[in-house]
Amino acid sequence: MFPQLEQSQKGINFNYLKPTIQQINWLKTYSSTIELKNSESIQLEHAYYKLKLKGTKNYMMTRHSVYLKLIEALEQLPQQFGFLVFDAFRSLKTQHALFDYIYQQQKALATNLSHSELFEITKSFVTYPTDNKVPPHNSGGAIDLTLTYNNTLLDMGTDFDEVSEVSHTIFFEQEYNEKFNINKNRWEKIKTNRRILFNIMKNAGFTNYSYEWWHFDLGDSMWAEIHNTNWQYPSMEGE
Template sequence: MILLSDKRIQEVNCIDNKERVISLRDKHEKILIDETRSQISSRSDLFCYARESVINKLIQATNYLPNGYKFLIKEAYRPLSRQRKSFEEAFQEYKRQYPMKTDSQIYDLTCQYVAPVKVAGHPTGGAIDITLLKDGIEVGMGTEFNDIPIEPENLTYLHSNYINNVAKENRKILISCMEKVGFENYPTEWWHWSYGDCYWAFLNNCNALYEPVDEKSVK
């Protein structure tokens, strides 16, 4: 499993293609937004913005949804300032929980849950946190969105063996839809998918397409 702490990802070259970061709202009847923001820490009004190609690919992915299913977006763009704060908060919390681990071990553990700023996908507009609705209700995915991976079950891992069969089938639906149009998953978080960021570029052996975007330039 390749984590965002891997130095090879930090060495990925990026040539930003300057695509706009625009709203996901009202782009397709099968792409809905969780406007409550109850499960994310970002208070930015741009939380449901993404790069144009990301949005177009997500629209294409709706073609593979079974009848009655829709996408629910939890978060897309995240300001750099919020990314830095989230990483530091998670780092300090893990340090409190695991006092016998070294800072290096805590750093790697934190990267399973929050991306370090240099390689974070959300500030580029290339990453989206997504789940499924069926007949207007969120389906069971084995964990809540944004749960923390806990050993040994690691229930948030995309291919965890410890979730029930219903959750496994729902994850298969999400995987099929997203992979068919070119998204890559971050394997410790079933909900996190990206296109064009450093992690995606590393897996596809190419340059990244998107650099982090300052919140002011999006507005």
């Protein structure tokens, strides 16, 4: 009845079907801005508001299309499953603040690295806000989330926004390695959980940023780059 659970052993495949004209037109039709609300199946974390980063609000905005596709993704699973959303639309002010926050975090952890090295590490996890494209979260097409089961977080192997190789989506697809201090049983559970999250989101039309198991895109610049097409969503700050 829920084939995605049975197919979770098929792994993570970053080959995406290119969107059809009809699918792109659908993204345009449902491009309006909406506020995400807490519900039985979708809970909101407001991660950066809790960090008191500049520009954050105590509410969460996204594109209507993103919300509809989240519902479509969850329909592939039993009703005990849900989403916990960490972040959706992000203002440019918050984008700057987050980049600085992660940069300073990495600087404290790796005092031997140069500015350019720290900058590149930070940039691999947070879009630099002055790049010549609309940052994915600023467009409203990107969303950071995880899965829950009976309102309990599923084990994904890292915390949200952990800057490490373990956060890479396919990290647990490699052969088990005890040096990471994770027992084999937990390793396999994490692998399955990530596969379920990745595949229900992919099936719904999202793409995943491979450095972050929690980050998914729809109609934004990162989604467009993967599909080799034009992005559909400009900055939501101008709307």
